[in-house]
Amino acid sequence: MLIGVIGGIIGLVLGVFGMISFNLSERQRRETVQVEEPTLPDGAAEVLSVVGRAFVVVDAIDGVVRASPGAYAFGLVRGHTVVHQELLQLTARVRRDGVIAEAALELPRGPLGQGTIVLQVRVAPLGEEYILLLADDRTEITRTEAVRNDFVANVSHELKTPVGAISLLAEALEASAEDEEAVRRFAKRTHTEAARLAALVQDIIELSRLQGTDVVQQGQAVDLNAVIAEAVDRSRLTAENKNISFAVGGHADRAVYGDQHLLVTALRNLIDNAVRYSPENTRIGIGTNSADGLVNIAVTDQGDGISAEDQERVFERFYRADAARSRHTGGTGLGLSIVKHIVANHGGEVTLWSQPGSGSTFTVRLPEMEGSPEPAVADHAVPEPAVPQPGNHFTTGDARVQKNQGATA
Numbered sequence: 001m002l003i004g005v006i007g008g009i010i011g012l013v014l015g016v017f018g019m020i021s022f023n024l025s026e027r028q029r030r031e032t033v034q035v036e037e038p039t040l041p042d043g044a045a046e047v048l049s050v051v052g053r054a055f056v057v058v059d060a061i062d063g064v065v066r067a068s069p070g071a072y073a074f075g076l077v078r079g080h081t082v083v084h085q086e087l088l089q090l091t092a093r094v095r096r097d098g099v100i101a102e103a104a105l106e107l108p109r110g111p112l113g114q115g116t117i118v119l120q121v122r123v124a125p126l127g128e129e130y131i132l133l134l135a136d137d138r139t140e141i142t143r144t145e146a147v148r149n150d151f152v153a154n155v156s157h158e159l160k161t162p163v164g165a166i167s168l169l170a171e172a173l174e175a176s177a178e179d180e181e182a183v184r185r186f187a188k189r190t191h192t193e194a195a196r197l198a199a200l201v202q203d204i205i206e207l208s209r210l211q212g213t214d215v216v217q218q219g220q221a222v223d224l225n226a227v228i229a230e231a232v233d234r235s236r237l238t239a240e241n242k243n244i245s246f247a248v249g250g251h252a253d254r255a256v257y258g259d260q261h262l263l264v265t266a267l268r269n270l271i272d273n274a275v276r277y278s279p280e281n282t283r284i285g286i287g288t289n290s291a292d293g294l295v296n297i298a299v300t301d302q303g304d305g306i307s308a309e310d311q312e313r314v315f316e317r318f319y320r321a322d323a324a325r326s327r328h329t330g331g332t333g334l335g336l337s338i339v340k341h342i343v344a345n346h347g348g349e350v351t352l353w354s355q356p357g358s359g360s361t362f363t364v365r366l367p368e369m370e371g372s373p374e375p376a377v378a379d380h381a382v383p384e385p386a387v388p389q390p391g392n393h394f395t396t397g398d399a400r401v402q403k404n405q406g407a408t409a
Contacts (some may be wrong), residue, residue, distance in 0.1 A: 044126055045066075048068070048132075048295040053135060054070030054076065055067065055068045056076060056082060056132075056135075057131070057133075058130065059333060063080055063081075064082060070135070074117055074135060075109045075122045076107075084105075086103075086107065087121065087123075087197050090123045090133070091123055091125075091131045094123045100125075100327075101122075103123075104138070105118070105119050105121055105123050106118050118138045118142045119139075120135070120136040121135050121136075159197070162196045162200065164195045166190055166194060169190040172186045173186045173187065173190070215245060219257050221257060222255055222256050222258050224256055224263070225252050227263045228248065230264050234264075235268060235275055238272065238275050239275045243280050243281045246271075246283070246284055246286060247281045247283055247284070247285045249285075249287050250288035252297075253290035254290060254295070254364045255368070257369040259346075263342065265338065267297065269336070269339050270364070271299055273336065274299055274360075277303040279302065285298070286298070286299055286301065287300070290368065293367060294366055294368065296365050297364045297365075297366075298362070299362045301360055305354045305355050305358050306352070306356070307356055308355040314336050315337055315340040316337065321409045339362075349364075350366060351365075351367050
């Protein structure tokens, strides 16, 4: 009996000690979890949530404590690890010196390293044990600045040629004041260089103006048939000087949304380009049709054509497939760049088909304006024109041209 009582007491004591040990273990486990759980300084999380930049917070061993979705999107963080050594070097320096650091970094974007991203990074201590990285995406701004700098350099170079030529011709005129034939010859060259300079300045102004035009905010319904008619009319005098005729056919079924002046500029540049590089006594075709919600306008010449390697670059600013010939014909190297920019601003595209010896076809595709009425037209089937003689004048309704991508008029 006594032994049983003693055994019960011992069991009770062991049970009590077991419960006490379990409670102590649970308390220690909770305290350990609370110590290991990273906590940011008061108010830091709220500020980071509205900072408007990608951010990463790392601990004393550069483990990621917190990161914004933007940091993952930029490829700065993968899992709980900072990806780029350049960022880790900045955090180490800030941790060592306790001083805020800033840097502009061009980093690989994505796990395969294809493509780069330019970031303005600011790294600062956060509390006593954390480091904060703020990243601002500067990729597009950097690209735009590079394009602007390149454009200014190109413009400066292009302006030197006619300005220098005019200066030399003025000196020649002054030195040949007694030679009437030389004066006439130099004056004619001066006029040519002045016209080239004026065309270049006008193209630069046009390019600058269209870059500042918001088609979405300022656009309206535009009848492309009227646009084509005006563009052809503006190019007619230049064409007549080379005895080049226009064959204009087809009809835009619906209006497009945009800026009529800019669209006239784009079509006029394409037609002027065709006139400039076409031989005398040839014909330029301008064909229009509507299909699948798009208006297609094709401008076809009978010139020498463009090689395959040059076709990829003709829409670049100041690029000339034949620089010597462009200077001879008065080309500025900006016309096709302006066309591409205008068409892109209207949600369309411009493409090129060309083959050396077979001419070129530039095709502009623009989206039709939904709900716009069909423009009135008297007769789509108009007769083919004869090759015009000097002094003859044709309107855009005097011709019909069969237009196919890759065909010449």
